[in-house]
Amino acid sequence: MGTRAGTSALTIGIDVGGTSIRASVVDADGQVLDSAQAPTPQSAGPLDEALDRTVRELVDRHRIGAVGLAVAGFVNRDRSRLRFAPHLPWADVPVASELSDRIGLPVILEHDANAAAWAEHRFGAASGGGNVVTVAIGTGIGAALMIDGALYRGSHGVAPELGHLQVVPDGRACACGKRGCWERYCSGTALVQTAIEMLAANPDESTVLASEVARDPGSLTGRRVAGAAQDGDKLALRTMADFAQWLGVGLAMVGDVFDPDLVVIAGGVASSAGLYLDDAREHYTRLSTGARHRPRARIRRTQLGEAAAMIGAAELARVALD
DSSP states (O other): OOOOOOTTSEEEEEEEOSSEEEEEEEOTTSOEEEEEEEEOOSSHHHHHHHHHHHHHHHHTTSOEEEEEEEESSEEOTTSSOEEEOTTSSOEEEOHHHHHHHHHTSOEEEEEHHHHHHHHHHHHSTTTTOSSEEEEEESSSEEEEEEETTEEEOOSSSOOOOGGGOBSSTTOSBOTTSOBSBGGGTSSHHHHHHHHHHHHHHSTTOOOHHHHHHHHOGGGOOHHHHHHHHHTTOHHHHHHHHHHHHHHHHHHHHHHHHHOOSEEEEESGGGGGGGGTHHHHHHHHHHHSTTGGGSOOOEEEEOSSGGGHHHHHHHHHHHHHTO
C-alpha cells in the first residue's frame, strides 16, 4: 500500500469539508499530480469509510509516504485530536491515529487554514513573508498566523479565531452563538444575506439578481452574487461593495493586533478578488490606527486557490516524515 519514505516521497493532502472530501497527491515541489473526491457523509462511521476509500483510490495509483488531513475545526496543540468541527460529525476524536491504523500510513492532522497558510508560505503568495496572516474566506472565515515562518497555534491550538471577532454589537446571529461576528458580514454566506437584505429594503428594484431571488430565494449562493457582479448587476455590485467594506474593517483590526507584513486572502471567495480587493485595501488603509505614520501590510490573494489546504496538509505530512 505504500511505505514510509524521505522528503522526496509523494504524500496525500485531504481537505475534509462539510459537503465534500477532496484529496490530492502532491510532490515535494507542491505540485498536484492526482486527485480524488467524494461527498462528505453526515455521520462518523460512513465518514471514516469515505476517507478510507478516497485514500486507497490514490494509494492504488501512487507510492505514498504519508497523509495530511486538513479540517475546519478545533485541533489540539499537539494535533493529536480534533476537539470540535462545526460541519462534521467528529467531536474529541483522534482522527489522525485512527485513520493511520486503518490505512497503514502515517497521518498528521491540521486546521485547514493553517494548512493553507503553510502551502502559501512554501509555494505561493506568502513565500518570503515573515509575519503573515492568512484569511480564508468561504462559507465562513478561517485564519492562520505565521510568525517568522512558524505557525502560531496559541496555548490550546485554536488561535487565531478571527472569523468570530465581533464587528457589530448585537448584529447578525452566528452559528457560534454570538452575534455580529466578522464572518457574518464577510463570507460567501454573508454575500447571500446582504443581497437578500438589500432587496428587502428595495423590493421594487429590477435587476437580474433580484429576479432570481424573487423566483427562488434558496437558490442564491455567494458564487452567484459574485458572478452577477462580474456581469454588472447593480444589486450584486452593491453587495460586493458592502463585502469589501467589511473586509477592510476586519483587516484593520487584524493589522492593529498583529502588525503583519503580509495578509493573504484565500478560500473560495478569493477567486472573485478582482471585484472587491482594491476597495478593501482602501477601507483597510482608512481604518488602520496611525495609518499615515506606519508601514501597512501588503494584501495579496492566494496563488494556490482552493487547493491550498490540500497542498499544505500534504507538505506538513512530508515534513513529519523526517
